[in-house]
Amino acid sequence: MTNELKDAVRERCRKMEIPLVGVANVERWEHPPFRPWMPEEFFPQSIFSGARSVIVIGLPIHLPVLETSPSIYYHELYRTVNTLLDQYTYRLASFLNEQGYPSVFVPRDGYGSIEVLRKNPIAFFSHRHAALLAGLGTFxxxxxxxxxxxxxxxxxxxxxxxxPLPPDPMIDHELCTRCMRCVRLCPAGALDREGYPEGLTNRHACAAHSAALNKRHISPCGICIKVCPVGEDREHYGREDASPYEPGEQHGKLCRSWDHVRRYGGA
Ligand code: SF4
Ligand code: SF4
Structure with a gap:
């Protein structure tokens, strides 16, 4: 029955054009793949007693829009994707409730504003760790x-x-090439070369940069995800060459289109 239920969940995701879906059982939070890990109060079974599985869905950020960041274009895409994620996870939870399994969605952004995030830059649940445990990617x-x-x-x-859905296998190899492009190009100097979990993002520096962009209506920053060479989407959009992201290389038709977008809609 649970295999059939998982197939039904996947089918519903397919109909909603959700490209990435993974499942983790809650025991994976108790036996983490690395340490330090999060405190127990952040575990799904602590937040929702009775939870036995976590379904994680992923919606892509379209690279050509992200390339214009910081911009109103990426700002709006970010909001749209967050809204869709909240709606889709709410609908999936409703479907599972109808099937007789108590279920809840977790909101995409568990903080009230960037100012709140500056004071307390942690949400009550980590979708990133859930995605890792559901086999969708690696840090x-x-x-x-x-x-x-x-x-x-x-x-x-x-x-x-x-x-009690069957869990998906986790990815057993690192996807990060450790090219350090994200570290080098972060405008806030917030990233550490060590990588997760040894090197943690300086969340205060990142949130301060985001807050400054937010005042201009062009947050979030997004540079560390824009410049990363990993992902088949780069080939799809013909963006294998990342040299236009380098400072001093801002020339050509591509960069002129980014400059055009950046001139409008923000302060
Ligand atoms: S979002 Fe921007 S400021 Fe924050 S870590 Fe990434 S590149 Fe740095
Ligand atoms: S840009 Fe991507 S691949 Fe390169 S170090 Fe950063 S996360 Fe890893």
């Missing part, structure tokens, strides 16, 4: 989850459910 030096399909240009949403 990169930029502290995000890299996926084979989209690199780090993907946002995740999660459903906590009492359904």
């Amino acid at each position: 990169g030096v930029n502290n995000t989850i890299l996926t084979p399909e989209y690199g780090p240009r993907i946002r995740f949403g999660s459903v906590l459910t009492a359904a």
Whole structure:
């Protein structure tokens, strides 16, 4: 029955054009793949007692839009993807409730504003760790989850459910090439060369940079996911060459289109 239920969940995702779906059982939080790990109160079974599985969905950030960041274009895409993730995970939880399995969605962004994030830069649940445990990707030096399909240009949403769904295998090799492009090009100097979990993003520096962009209506920053060479989406969009992202290389038709977008819609 749970295999059939998982197939039904996947089919619903397919109909909603959700390209990435993975399942983790909650025991994976108790036996983490590395340490230090999160405190127990962040585990899905602590947040929603009765949870036995976590379904994680991923929606891509379209690279050509992200390339214009910081811009109103990426700002709006980010908001749209977050809204869709909240709606899709809510609908999946509702479907599972109808099937008799108590389920809840977890909101995409568990903080009230960037100012709140500056004071307390941690959410009550980590979609990144859920995506790792659901087999969708691995951590990169930029502290995000890299996926084979989209690199780090993907946002995740999660459903906590009492359904005992078969878990997906985790990815057993690192996807990050440790090219250090993200570290070098981060405008806030917030990234550490060590990579996760030894090197943690300086969340205060990152949030301060985001807050400054937010005042101009062009947050988030997104540079560390834009410049990452990992992901089949680079080939799809004909963007294997990342040299235009380098300072001093801002020339050509591509860069003129980014400059055009940046001139409008933000302060
Ligand atoms: S979002 Fe921007 S400021 Fe934050 S870590 Fe990434 S590149 Fe640095
Ligand atoms: S830009 Fe390079 S170092 Fe940074 S996450 Fe991507 S592959 Fe890893």
